Structure formats: C-alpha cells, structure tokens
Amino acid sequence: xxxxxxxxxxxxxxxxxxxxxxxxxxxxxxxxxxxxxxxxxxxxxxxxxxxxxxxxxxxxxxxxxxxxxxxxxxxxxxxxxxxxxxxxxxxxxxxxxxxxxxxxxxxx
Amino acid sequence: xxxxxxxxxxxxxxxxxxxxxxxxxxxxxxxxxxxxxxxxxxxxxxxxxxxxxxxxxxxxxxxxxxxxxxxxxxxxxxxxxxxxxxxxxxxxxxxxxxxxxxxxxxxxxxxxxxxxxxxxxxxxxxxxxxxxxxxxxxxxxxxx
Ligand SMILES: Nc1ncnc2c1ncn2[C@@H]1O[C@H](COP(=O)(O)OP(=O)(O)O)[C@@H](O)[C@H]1O
Ligand SMILES: [Mg+2]
Numbered sequence: 001x002x003x004x005x006x007x008x009x010x011x012x013x014x015x016x017x018x019x020x021x022x023x024x025x026x027x028x029x030x031x032x033x034x035x036x037x038x039x040x041x042x043x044x045x046x047x048x049x050x051x052x053x054x055x056x057x058x059x060x061x062x063x064x065x066x067x068x069x070x071x072x073x074x075x076x077x078x079x080x081x082x083x084x085x086x087x088x089x090x091x092x093x094x095x096x097x098x099x100x101x102x103x104x105x106x107x108x
Numbered sequence: 109x110x111x112x113x114x115x116x117x118x119x120x121x122x123x124x125x126x127x128x129x130x131x132x133x134x135x136x137x138x139x140x141x142x143x144x145x146x147x148x149x150x151x152x153x154x155x156x157x158x159x160x161x162x163x164x165x166x167x168x169x170x171x172x173x174x175x176x177x178x179x180x181x182x183x184x185x186x187x188x189x190x191x192x193x194x195x196x197x198x199x200x201x202x203x204x205x206x207x208x209x210x211x212x213x214x215x216x217x218x219x220x221x222x223x224x225x226x227x228x229x230x231x232x233x234x235x236x237x238x239x240x241x242x243x244x245x246x247x248x249x250x251x252x
Binding site: 041077 | 123124126127128130131134144148151152155156159211212213215216217218221224225
C-alpha cells in the first residue's frame with residue numbers, strides 16, 4: 001500500500017518524508033529495543049513514543065514510516081531530524097488498534 | 109584488503125545523539141556493499157551497545173574494524189562496570205531509571221539482543237572502572 005493511501009485511510013498528518021512509497025507490514029510497540037529487533041524494512045511502526053530516538057530506530061531498521069498514534073506530539077527536533085534522515089513520520093489521533101483495524105479492513 | 113577502521117566518541121550526556129555511531133557504521137557498510145542481513149545484525153547489536161554506553165555508563169568510545177569476512181566493534185566505557193554479567197544478560201533485567209524508561213529504553217533486552225545478533229560477544233568489566241564489549245560479526249555466515 002502506498003503511504004499516501006495510508007495517510008488518507010487513517011486520517012493522519014504527514015509531518016516529514018515522502019508519501020509516494022510502498023509500505024508493507026507493521027509493528028506496534030513502544031519499547032525501543034523490541035522495535036529495533038522487530039521492525040522490518042518498509043514496515044509501518046506505530047508507537048506513542050515521540051522522542052528523538054524514534055528517528056534513529058526507524059533509520060537503522062529502514063522502517064517505511066513511523067505513525068505516532070493517540071495524538072501525541074513529537075518532541076522538538078524530531079521532525080527536522082526525520083527530514084534530514086529521510087524518515088516519514090505520520091501523526092494520528094487514532095489508537096494503534098484503530099489504525100491497524102482500518103488498514104487490515106482495507107486490504108493491507 | 110587492509111581492515112578499514114573507524115573511531116567514534118559516544119557522548120554520555122546527549123540522548124539526542126544516541127544511535128549516531130551505529131547509523132554511521134550502517135552507512136559505511138551499505139556503501140561498501142555488505143549484504144542487508146549482515147548490516148541489519150550489526151546495526152541492531154551496535155545500537156544496543158551504544159545506548160547502554162549512554163544510559164548506563166556516561167559515554168565512551170567505539171572502534172570498528174571492517175574486513176571482507178568480519179566486522180569487529182569494540183565498545184569501551186569508563187562507567188560503573190557490570191556487577192553480575194549473568195544477571196545483566198537475562199531478558200528483562202534492567203537497572204535503568206524511570207526517566208530513561210519513559211523514553212522507551214530499559215526493556216532489559218539490550219545485552220540479549222547484542223548476543224543474539226552478533227556471532228561472538230565478549231564482555232570485560234570491572235566495577236568502578238568500566239566495561240569493554242567486543243562484538244564480532246562474520247560476514248561469510250550470511251550469503252555475502
Ligand atoms: N556499559 C554498561 N555499563 C554498566 N552497566 C551496564 C552496561 N551495559 C549494560 N549494563 C547493565 O546491564 C543491564 C542490562 O542491560 P540491557 O540488557 O542492555 O538492558 P537495559 O539497557 O534495557 O537496562 C543494565 O540495566 C545495566 O545494569
Ligand atoms: Mg540496554
């Protein structure tokens with residue numbers, strides 16, 4: 001699924017990065033060590049973590065995008081770092097469950 | 109080919125830079141054409157080691173040597189040392205502070221992940237003096 005379709009379906013806001021890329025698979029979780037070993041290349045990573053370290057984890061795992069869920073705002077510097085590293089960050093008001101439900105129901 | 113060596117300083121006071129060294133190593137390995145599976149293993153293990161240096165040991169330095177058949181990372185800090193390595197190696201064991209946990213660290217999975225994703229891990233530590241973790245990755249074990 002293209003990132004721009006994910007944005008539309010989940011009513012998310014694109015804070016950084018490219019929306020014209022193919023995304024596959026998803027990992028949900030807030031512990032960085034687990035995300036580090038579980039997030040695969042091109043995955044969505046859904047988390048409520050909003051500190052700068054999520055950019056390093058997404059970059060090292062080559063995540064397709066981060067969705068910061070439940071309406072949390074990224075800390076200062078997160079979006080600019082993400083732009084530098086070419087990491088796509090979405091912000092959604094929905095919960096991780098609601099986001100996954102919508103995506104699965106739409107064939108993700 | 110002579111080994112390519114890299115030296116990095118890990119700033120123990122700056123959480124925002126944590127992961128920088130691992131990112132740089134990952135970029136170099138990508139440029140050198142190592143296979144993605146090897147790069148992923150190195151990135152995960154080194155990131156965990158680098159984070160430990162920041163959250164437990166007030167920083168230090170990392171030396172990486174890259175050869176065609178193996179990558180060796182030596183992570184050296186002058187932190188408090190590890191009192192009980194067996195305990196520290198258990199999944200879920202962590203002495204991380206609440207402040208650090210709120211950032212998503214301190215799951216107690218760092219050392220187990222480093223062991224899992226490296227081919228060899230050696231820890232040399234002395235209370236009050238510091239810790240040296242050596243991670244070795246053999247690139248011929250994957251389909252490089
Ligand atoms: N470089 C280090 N210096 C001192 N103590 C360390 C170091 N690395 C790990 N430790 C100790 O080992 C424990 C387990 O480490 P780890 O598995 O990475 O979990 P976490 O970092 O989430 O606490 C840490 O909580 C800490 O007590
Ligand atoms: Mg750790």
